[in-house]
Amino acid sequence: MKTKALVSPLLPGCAQLYRGLVPLLLCALLLSAAGLSAQTAPPAAQISGQEAAQPLTLAVGKSILIEGLQPVKRIAVGAPEIAEATAISHTEILVNGKAAGETSLILWDINGGRQFYNLSVHAGASQVDRLQTDRMQAVLRQLALELPGQKLQVSGEGDTLFLRGTVKDLSAADRAVKIASTAGKVVNLLNVDVPQAEPQILLKVHFASIDLTKASQMGINIFSLGLANTLGGITTGQFSPPTITSSSTGNAATFSNELNILALKPGALPVGVDIQAMESTGVAEVLAEPNLLAANGKQASFLAGGEYPYPVVQSGSGGSVPTITIMFKDYGVRLNFIPTITPRGTIRLQVAPEVSALDFSNEIEISGFEVPAITSRKVNTEVELADGQSFVIGGLLDNRMTETFQKIPFLGDIPILGKFFQSMSKSRTNTELIVIVTPEIVAPIPAGAPLPKLNYPQGFLPPNSSIDMHQPDAKTPANTPAPAPAALPVEKLIDSMKPETPLQLDDNKTAPTGGSAPATPAAPANQGP
Numbered sequence: 354m355k356t357k358a359l360v361s362p363l364l365p366g367c368a369q370l371y372r373g374l375v376p377l378l379l380c381a382l383l384l385s386a387a388g389l390s391a392q393t394a395p396p397a398a399q400i401s402g403q404e405a406a407q408p409l410t411l412a413v414g415k416s417i418l419i420e421g422l423q424p425v426k427r428i429a430v431g432a433p434e435i436a437e438a439t440a441i442s443h444t445e446i447l448v449n450g451k452a453a454g455e456t457s458l459i460l461w462d463i464n465g466g467r468q469f470y471n472l473s474v475h476a477g478a479s480q481v482d483r484l485q486t487d488r489m490q491a492v493l494r495q496l497a498l499e500l501p502g503q504k505l506q507v508s509g510e511g512d513t514l515f516l517r518g519t520v521k522d523l524s525a526a527d528r529a530v531k532i533a534s535t536a537g538k539v540v541n542l543l544n545v546d547v548p549q550a551e552p553q554i555l556l557k558v559h560f561a562s563i564d565l566t567k568a569s570q571m572g573i574n575i576f577s578l579g580l581a582n583t584l585g586g587i588t589t590g591q592f593s594p595p596t597i598t599s600s601s602t603g604n605a606a607t608f609s610n611e612l613n614i615l616a617l618k619p620g621a622l623p624v625g626v627d628i629q630a631m632e633s634t635g636v637a638e639v640l641a642e643p644n645l646l647a648a649n650g651k652q653a654s655f656l657a658g659g660e661y662p663y664p665v666v667q668s669g670s671g672g673s674v675p676t677i678t679i680m681f682k683d684y685g686v687r688l689n690f691i692p693t694i695t696p697r698g699t700i701r702l703q704v705a706p707e708v709s710a711l712d713f714s715n716e717i718e719i720s721g722f723e724v725p726a727i728t729s730r731k732v733n734t735e736v737e738l739a740d741g742q743s744f745v746i747g748g749l750l751d752n753r754m755t756e757t758f759q760k761i762p763f764l765g766d767i768p769i770l771g772k773f774f775q776s777m778s779k780s781r782t783n784t785e786l787i788v789i790v791t792p793e794i795v796a797p798i799p800a801g802a803p804l805p806k807l808n809y810p811q812g813f814l815p816p817n818s819s820i821d822m823h824q825p826d827a828k829t830p831a832n833t834p835a836p837a838p839a840a841l842p843v844e845k846l847i848d849s850m851k852p853e854t855p856l857q858l859d860d861n862k863t864a865p866t867g868g869s870a871p872a873t874p875a876a877p878a879n880q881g882p
Contacts, residue, residue, distance in 0.1 A: 406469035409458065411436075411450045413476050419446040423462035432456035435474050450474040485509050488536040495532045500525050505543075512537040519544045519840050526843050544840040551649040554692040554700060557791040560708050562639040562730065565783040570631045572612070572759075572776030578604040578623035589759040589776040592629045629776070641686045641708055646795070649694050658685010661711060663724045684709040684727055692792060699737050700792045704746065707731035732788050740794050747788035755780040 411417045424443035430436055435454040439447045446460060451474070458470040476484075489507045492514070496505045503525060505518035516533045520526045526543050533539045574594040576586035584604060588594040595606040606625060608615075614628035647653035660681040669675045690704040709729035716725040732747040757778040760766075764774040798804065841849075 406457070406471045408473065409448070409470045410473045410475070411448065413450045413453055413474060415450050417448045419448060419460075419470070420444055421446070421460065421462065421468065423464055423466060425460050426463050427461040429459045430456060430472075431458075436472055448472065489514070492533050492536050496529055499528060499532060505529060507533060509537070513540060514538065515540045515542055517542045519546065521546050522548060523843070523846065541843055543843050545843055545846050546840050547837050547846070552694060552794050553646055553648055553797070554694075555644060555646050555793045555795045556653075556688070556690050556692065556702070556704070557644050557793070558642065558688055558704075558706050559787075559789040559791075560639065560641040560643075560686070560706065560730075561785075561787045561789075562637075562708065563783075563785045564635075564637040565781075566633075566635040567781045568631075568633045569779045570629050570777070572629040572778075573773050574612075574627040575773070576606060576625050576627070578606060578625065587761060587764070587774065589761060589765075589774070591757065591759045591776040591778065592627075595625075595627060639708065639710075643686055643688045643706075645688050645690065647690070647692055649692065652689070652691045655688040656683060656685055658683065658687070658709070660684070661725065664719055664722050666719075682727065684711060684729075694794075695737070699739050700794070701735065701737045702790065702792060703735045704790055705731065705733040706747075706788055706790070730786055730788075736790070738790075738792055741791065743789055743791040745787060745789050747786065749784060749786035751782070751784040753782040 409417060409419075418441075421444050425440055425446060428438045428440060428446060430438050432454060433451075435450075435452050435456045436458070437449050437451060438458055439449075441447050448458065453474055453476045455471070455473050458472045460468040460470075462468075489509055492507050493505070496503075496507075500520065503518065503520050505516065505520070508515045508517070514533050514537050516529060516539055518529075520529060520543055523545060526541070526545055529543065530539055530541050570592075572589060572592040574586060574588040574592065576595055576597055577583055578597065584597050584599055586594055586597060592612055593610040595608045597604065597606050599605075604623070606617075608627070612627050612629040613631055615625070616628075617623070617625035641657075643655050643657065645653050645655045660683050662679045662681050665678045665680050667676045667678050685708075687707040687709070688705075690702055690706075693701045693703075695701055707729060708731075709727050712726040712728045713723075714726075716723050718724070730747075730749070734746050736744050736746060738744060755778075758775070759777075760771070760775040765771045767774075
């Protein structure tokens, strides 16, 4: 399409007369008059200055014809990549739109006059539609290539694309959005197939611990209650000797530790011997097999043991009397772990098993309270296993020997007899610990299948009622969950996968008591699996 832009104000009148079927002769007379007036007075289009520029608008791929009253000798376009201007006669200029944008057009005539035009080139409606269609077709090709078999639709409105359809999972939905975003702003209207329930993972942990102790002691204390009118004794000091006293009624020996062999000859030669000759062995075995079930990616905790109380003295503020607070410490068999199924099909475990027990042999006393120590064996690690595989994640072999030897100088060096003036104590400890973990992917017991029976040493009392404990169990439409839909909107599925609110556990493990009087410790709260 070509459009003529007439410069002289008289030419529109000519066109009107032409449309009114005025004789051609009259129109020619008017053109002659316009030419005469152009020689005496400059036309309005020849006003010097860019502020008098005329607007021109055309579409990309279209042309417009500019016709002037004076012959043109020079043409200039500010941005040739946007438009081009070509003289097709002395007074006619053809302007072609090449790309969307704005630029300037200046014409110089043979008389030195100039004409300024503000040229605006816009994309045609058909080109915009074609570009948008091409973008959507490219997006659809990539979606079909990357997500085969999944029905997806793309529609556009301006620079916005609407993505519809159903994908198999959230990863496919994210990939589809990324592909569509290359063509503009994406509105995600996808649905996602409802995924299967997360698999359940059973973690089996085996604790095996053996403690072997062996001790041997040998020593002698010799004392006199008046041999040669002399009170005294010979000892190495390792084992407590008797205390010898003399009074008006006679001499006496007081024993704080009789050891395990004691001999005394009364009479004229009162001589005694206190001998320690002891060997002891001990065995302690611990075997724990905690099993714990958790969903994929969820944390699970297990504790079979208890809590023991211990006092803590709190200083008073402002000179007040200190108070005693009772706090609690867990002990027993503990298991914390988080299982995660990897894309490789393996199970990555963050696992922290622990076995602890009260140790009263190393107890301490605080404000009249006897507080036991705790012996613990714990592991905190991360491993990766296939379904049913096992790892030894912790092992300890600890051998210790302690030996103490004492003797009386000179006397202890006498051959054979010197043994009576020596003492010796040996202690050996051998500890072995092994921790084995085995993860397994398991399925629940089907509905209606018999549950495993537990064996009890003693039978329970018979029930007083013949009604089954699972009553009432009637299913009605009101209490029956609706079947899961085949697909859900992306945002609804993501919202359903958010972590639930954590359980509110009772963490109140302190019981403050007022005053300076010691508080009575509470009994440990036993916990079972």
